[in-house]
Structure formats: structure tokens, C-alpha cells
Amino acid sequence: MIDARGLVKCYGDKVAVDDLTFEVKPGIVTGFLGPNGSGKSTTMRMIIGLDAPTKGSVTVNGRAYADHPAPLHEVGALLEARAVHTGRSARNHLMVLAATTGIPKRRVDDLIDLVGLTDVASKRVGGFSLGMGQRLGIASALLGDPATLILDEPVNGLDPEGILWIRNLLRSLAHEGRTIFVSSHLMSEMALTADHLIVIGRGRLIADVSVADFTRQASSDLVNVRTPEAERLRALLVGNTVHVTATSPGRLEVIGLTSDEIGDIAQANSIAIHELVPHQASLEEAFMELTRDSVEYHTTVRASA
Amino acid sequence: MSTIELLSPIAIPMMSADESAKLRVTQNRVVRSEWMKMRTLRSSWLTLGLAIASMAGIGIIISWSTANDWANMRPRQKARFNPLADPLSGLFLAQLAIGVLGVLLIAGEYSTGMIKASIGAVPRRLPVLWAKLLVFTSVTLATMLPAALITFFVSQKLLSAQHIQTTWSSPDVARSVIGVGLYLTVVAALGIGLGAIVRNVAGAIAVLVGILLVLPVIASALPQTWGDRVNKWLPSNAGQALMSLGSDNTTLSPWRGFAVFCGYAAATMVVAAVLLKRRDA
Ligand SMILES: Nc1ncnc2c1ncn2[C@@H]1O[C@H](COP(=O)(O)OP(=O)(O)OP(=O)(O)O)[C@@H](O)[C@H]1O
Numbered sequence: 001m002i003d004a005r006g007l008v009k010c011y012g013d014k015v016a017v018d019d020l021t022f023e024v025k026p027g028i029v030t031g032f033l034g035p036n037g038s039g040k041s042t043t044m045r046m047i048i049g050l051d052a053p054t055k056g057s058v059t060v061n062g063r064a065y066a067d068h069p070a071p072l073h074e075v076g077a078l079l080e081a082r083a084v085h086t087g088r089s090a091r092n093h094l095m096v097l098a099a100t101t102g103i104p105k106r107r108v109d110d111l112i113d114l115v116g117l118t119d120v121a122s123k124r125v126g127g128f129s130l131g132m133g134q135r136l137g138i139a140s141a142l143l144g145d146p147a148t149l150i151l152d153e154p155v156n157g158l159d160p161e162g163i164l165w166i167r168n169l170l171r172s173l174a175h176e177g178r179t180i181f182v183s184s185h186l187m188s189e190m191a192l193t194a195d196h197l198i199v200i201g202r203g204r205l206i207a208d209v210s211v212a213d214f215t216r217q218a219s220s221d222l223v224n225v226r227t228p229e230a231e232r233l234r235a236l237l238v239g240n241t242v243h244v245t246a247t248s249p250g251r252l253e254v255i256g257l258t259s260d261e262i263g264d265i266a267q268a269n270s271i272a273i274h275e276l277v278p279h280q281a282s283l284e285e286a287f288m289e290l291t292r293d294s295v296e297y298h299t300t301v302r303a304s305a
Numbered sequence: 306m307s308t309i310e311l312l313s314p315i316a317i318p319m320m321s322a323d324e325s326a327k328l329r330v331t332q333n334r335v336v337r338s339e340w341m342k343m344r345t346l347r348s349s350w351l352t353l354g355l356a357i358a359s360m361a362g363i364g365i366i367i368s369w370s371t372a373n374d375w376a377n378m379r380p381r382q383k384a385r386f387n388p389l390a391d392p393l394s395g396l397f398l399a400q401l402a403i404g405v406l407g408v409l410l411i412a413g414e415y416s417t418g419m420i421k422a423s424i425g426a427v428p429r430r431l432p433v434l435w436a437k438l439l440v441f442t443s444v445t446l447a448t449m450l451p452a453a454l455i456t457f458f459v460s461q462k463l464l465s466a467q468h469i470q471t472t473w474s475s476p477d478v479a480r481s482v483i484g485v486g487l488y489l490t491v492v493a494a495l496g497i498g499l500g501a502i503v504r505n506v507a508g509a510i511a512v513l514v515g516i517l518l519v520l521p522v523i524a525s526a527l528p529q530t531w532g533d534r535v536n537k538w539l540p541s542n543a544g545q546a547l548m549s550l551g552s553d554n555t556t557l558s559p560w561r562g563f564a565v566f567c568g569y570a571a572a573t574m575v576v577a578a579v580l581l582k583r584r585d586a
Pocket residue numbers: 011014015016034035036037038039040041042043080185
């Protein structure tokens with residue numbers, strides 16, 4: 001359980017985090033989303049006390065992080081920037097962290113195996129690839145068997161297998177009742193991993209919403225349908241709140257119904273469906289729509305679907 | 306979401322309740338961690354090796370070449386030779402190696418980002434600083450005091466071939482030789498403190514060299530009356546009073562000087578502690 005109240009962080013004139021109040025609950029994965037520079041990493045650093053809030057406070061399980069007698073058992077964190085001495089081996093890095101709180105060597109070895117670094121554990125971290133560094137960061141976050149995990153863009157640099165593995169790992173950890181707080185820029189990734197979303201822009205809270213609600217709103221937008229009986233289906237679907245356009249012969253674009261509903265109607269009327277595709281980019285678009293006004297660094301070319 | 310539940314869960318190694326109940330951060334554990342940190346970096350061994358080699362190597366080479374050359378040396382050179390101070394002159398290079406290592410041990414964590422992991426594990430922060438101080442000053446004393454003793458005795462053995470040696474029981478000798486170990490131990494503390502304050506390896510080394518070597522040179526350019534009053538209070542001059550032979554009013558008395566040097570190091574550590582506690586990591 002993370003409880004942030006009125007968090008403010010200023011760096012000189014720059015307000016990085018602006019009056020953020022939110023809760024992160026145990027037993028689920030909470031995604032932390034926002035465009036570049038919106039204050040995600042800053043907020044996470046404040047939770048573990050690396051940066052002091054200018055105003056407000058944040059507690060983990062009822063106490064400021066620094067007030068826990070066994071901090072690594074309370075919170076495991078993977079930060080944005082690599083927090084490793086490049087001259088030390090992966091195993092020694094974990095060993096020195098483990099030593100501060102009496103974690104046995106056996107656990108260090110278990111975690112090295114878990115993240116798949118067994119073969120390179122005695123190599124200097126300086127030579128690690130981005131993904132290997134990220135795996136080491138995950139091992140150090142898990143070191144103290146923490147009740148709360150804070151991960152800043154954990155999939156950054158991971159290959160598809162690694163991304164799937166992380167997704168799976170986070171789900172498993174949440175399932176054990178832990179609090180999981182994970183940042184990302186990718187709405188689509190969060191839709192697959194998270195149960196709840198906290199969205200910020202320019203340091204302010206924009207949305208605190210369940211993924212189910214967010215996706216329902218977003219994906220109800222548009223569904224592409226391909227069917228040999230386009231005209232008949234179109235007649236069946238159109239209604240007050242439903243808008244159907246024929247994009248090309250045999251193809252329809254439906255707004256206002258979910259793909260489930262369209263499929264059911266087609267089935268009930270014995271219409272063959274060859275393709276039924278909820279508009280894939282809609283989540284990302286919904287996210288961009290949500291944060292449009294608070295994007296700090298606009299690109300000049302508009303992203304297209 | 307249902308698609309995810311289908312994936313097989315990952316078995317995360319858990320700790321038994323018994324084990325996790327014992328996971329407190331204690332100063333002792335942080336000391337152990339810092340000791341491991343120091344041992345597991347190649348730069349520690351290299352720099353410490355350099356300090357020992359400077360201390361012993363320079364002194365022994367000076368003694369050996371003096372003993373060999375003695376017959377050919379001019380009277381003025383002979384008069385200038387001191388069988389205690391000259392063999393200990395490796396100190397001037399050794400102090401840089403020790404100071405640099407002190408800086409590396411903490412500023413190296415800032416340059417690599419390791420400090421975030423260190424402070425994340427010990428969020429009260431100060432135990433990390435005290436542990437570094439304890440570990441590194443202990444290592445320095447435990448290596449440099451023996452290095453000074455070995456340098457002294459080997460040198461006297463070499464010099465005895467020309468009967469120009471001194472003995473342990475002569476005036477100033479024991480204090481000077483042991484003083485080398487003590488002086489370097491305080492330099493170690495100074496390095497840690499400066500590293501923590503400046504947080505940048507190159508910057509902290511520059512400040513260290515400035516304090517130990519450049520400051521005395523600048524101060525020696527002061528007018529005599531001023532200089533005599535100011536010079537002896539400079540950190541390195543005060544500290545090196547411990548190795549002085551006889552005393553005059555241009556140096557502090559040995560133990561007073563050493564106490565002043567300790568005072569500088571302590572003040573540096575206090576500033577380092579306050580800043581470590583206050584600043585964002
Ligand atoms: N140490 C610092 N000093 C000055 N400004 C900072 C510092 N850290 C962050 N900022 C500023 O605060 C703002 C928030 O940065 P932060 O890194 O928290 O964003 P983010 O959401 O993590 O971005 P990204 O998605 O790119 O990782 C940015 O404008 C950044 O420039």
C-alpha cells in the first residue's frame with residue numbers, strides 16, 4: 001500500500017510533481033502512466049526517499065520508507081537510471097546489498113537464477129547489455145522479498161520474451177498480495193499487465209481509473225468488420241448510438257458497439273464474419289487524447305494510427 | 306484480464322517468515338556491506354597497492370641508493386641526509402593514493418549511480434557514511450602503519466652498512482614512524498568526507514590535492530611574518546607536525562598539530578553527514 005498525499009517536487013523553478021494524491025493498493029498491478037517528463041520517475045524516487053518532497057508526504061504501509069527497520073523487505077525498487085557500480089560483478093552487487101540487512105547468500109543465487117543471469121553473474125556489470133542490466137535491477141528489487149515493488153519502466157530494453165516474463169512476474173507477485181507499482185509510456189503494455197491506472201501529465205493527476213473502465217471507454221470506439229453480407233449486417237447494426245460506415249466492399253467500420261456485441265448479432269442472424277477487429281491503436285489513442293494537453297515535449301509529426 | 310491468467314505463474318523464491326523477521330538494517334551489517342564493497346572493486350586494490358608501494362618503495366630505494374653512494378656523496382649532501390625523515394618521504398605520494406581511494410569509495414558511487422542502491426537499502430543514509438569511514442580508516446591504519454614500520458626497519462638495515470642509521474629509541478623516531486600511519490589514517494577520513502561533499506571523483510580529487518599540496522605552496526608565498534603564523538595551521542602542515550624533528554615556532558607541536566589535523570577531518574565529516582542527509586541522492 002502506497003499512500004501519496006499532496007506530493008510536490010520542485011527543482012529550482014521547475015515543478016516536476018504538482019500536488020499529487022493517490023493510493024496504490026495491494027494485490028493488484030497499478031500502472032503509472034504519463035508522457036515524457038511528466039514526473040513518474042520523480043514520484044517514484046520520492047516514495048523511496050531518494051528525493052525529498054518539496055511539499056506533501058508519501059508513506060508505504062503506513063510509514064515513511066526510511067522509518068522501516070527492514071527497508072528492502074518493505075519495498076523493492078527498480079529505478080530508471082542504473083543504480084549499479086560498473087566495476088562490480090552482478091553477484092557481488094547483490095551480495096553487498098543483501099549484507100546491509102542480513103539476506104542469506106542462498107537467496108542471492110536463487111534470484112540470479114530467477115532473472116536468468118546465472119552465466120554472467122561473476123562478470124563486471126559494466127559490460128552488461130541494457131536488458132541484462134534491467135534483469136539485475138529486477139533481481140535487486142526482489143532481493144528482500146518485498147511487500148511492495150516499484151518499477152520504473154521495467155520493460156525498457158527487454159526482448160519480447162523478457163517483456164512477457166515481466167508481465168507474468170508482475171501478475172504473479174500481485175497475486176501473492178503484494179503492492180505493484182509500475183511505470184510505462186505504453187498504454188497498450190499496461191492494458192495487458194495492470195489492473196489499475198494512475199495517469200499523470202505535467203506532474204498532475206489526470207486519471208485514477210481501473211484498466212477495465214479505461215479500455216471499455218477506449219475500445220468501444222471503433223471495430224473493423226469484414227463480411228460477405230456487409231449490407232445486411234449494416235442494417236442490423238445501425239441505431240441511435242451506433243454508427244456504421246462501409247469503407248470498401250465487404251468492409252464496415254462500426255462505432256458504438258463492442259466486437260463482442262457485433263459478433264453476437266451476426267451469429268444470431270447467421271451472418272458469416274471473416275474478420276472482426278477492435279481498433280488496435282485505440283488504447284494508445286485514448287491515452288494520447290487524455291494527456292494531449294499536458295504533453296511536455298511535442299513531436300512535430302503527428303503519430304498516426 | 307483473462308488472457309494473462311492463462312500464463313503459468315512464475316515461482317518467486319520466497320523467504321520464510323523466520324528469515325524475513327531478521328531482516329533489520331544494523332550498523333554492523335552496513336559495515337560488513339561496505340567492507341565487501343571495498344574488497345570487490347579492482348580500483349581499491351590498485352590504489353591501496355600504489356599507496357603501499359609509494360610508502361615502502363620510495364623509502365627503501367632512497368635508503369639503498371644513499372647507502373651505496375655514501376662514499377661518493379659531497380659533505381653538504383651528507384649533512385642534509387636524515388636517516389629518519391628521508392626513508393619516510395614516500396608519505397607524500399602515499400597520502401595522495403590514500404586520499405584518492407577515499408574519494409573513489411564514495412564519489413565513485415555517485416558517478417555510477419550505485420549510491421541510489423546504497424541509500425535505497427539504507428534509507429537513513431548516515432550508517433553508510435560511518436561504515437565507509439570505519440572500514441577505510443581501519444584498512445588504512447592496518448596497511449600503512451605496517452608499511453611505515455617495514456620501510457623504517459628495512460631502511461635502517463640498509464643504512465647500517467655505512468653506519469648512518471638511526472634507532473627506534475632515538476628521539477622523534479617512534480613518534481614519526483607511527484605518526485605516518487596515523488597521519489595517513491586521517492587523510493583517509495578526509496578523502497571520504499571530500500568525496501561525500503563534492504560527489505564527483507575528479508572534483509573531489511582536485512580539492513584534496515588543493516588542500517594537501519597546493520595550499521601549503523600558496524601559503525609559503527606569503528610574507529614571512531604572516532606565513533609563520535598561518536602556515537602551521539594548514540591541514541597538511543598541522544598533520545605533518547607529527548613527523549617533525551625537533552620543533553620551532555613555525556610548526557605546531559607534534560600532537561597539537563595532529564589534533565588540529567583531526568579537527569579538520571572531523572569538520573569535513575560533519576559537513577559531509579549534514580549534506581548527505583539533506584540533499585537528494
Ligand atoms: N534532478 C533533477 N533536476 C532538475 N530537474 C529534474 C530532475 N529530475 C527530474 N527533473 C525534471 O522534472 C520533470 C519530471 O521528470 P521525470 O524524470 O520524473 O519524468 P518521467 O515522467 O519519469 O519522464 P520519462 O517518461 O521520460 O521517464 C522533467 O521535466 C525533468 O526535466
